Amino acid sequence: MLRFLKSLTFWTASSPKKKPIGFDRNIPSTPSIPKTSAPQPRPSVDQSAIHRPIIETRKKQRAAMIHQLTLHEGMRLAPYKCTSGKLTIGIGRNLDDRGITEEEAAYLLGNDIDDFQDRLAREIPWMVELDAVRQRVLLDMAFNLGVPGLLKFKRTLAAIKGKEYDRAAAMMLDSRWATQVGQRAKRLSHMMATGHIPPELI
16 A cells, blocks of 8 residues: 555656646636638729719709709799799799898899999999999989989989089989989988988998
8 A cells, every 4th residue: 555655656746737627717718819811802982982072963963953943944034924823033933922032132232233333334434533422323323213214314414524513413303203212312412412421321
């Protein structure tokens, strides 16, 4: 028995030490990292579609819609009655029910002012020699009367050209136009006579 124990001690001392059963469960092992495979080619993409701005597409769609409605509605630059009897202008703008917005009115007014200034510069070239206030008077009258209507005030225009502003103002008031527009004529004649802008226009 003693000889057996001695041989067992010798065997355990000379043999390499082994881990006890369950030892691997107590120490976390480093997870193995799988080998990466070669990168797979991505599906081809239309690069032009990526770099095309969205707004460009929207502009094309809007242009197509404008073309479509213009074809269906037609374009009329003077007021007319549509098939429903509504006063209409442009490309189907219903003036009876919808009218125009303040922004649209201001836009149209700006175009009209530019147009009247150009026409007066051709018809009354000496107008540029007047001060800004009296230029405004003539432009206001042209807007109200039309350029042909303003040109009928021949004696008044002659007085203005000769810088006889008081006389021109008196003739402005002594006209059928003054009786039609009332306060407007009084205000404009005062501006013509004095060259000053009344407080309500400042």
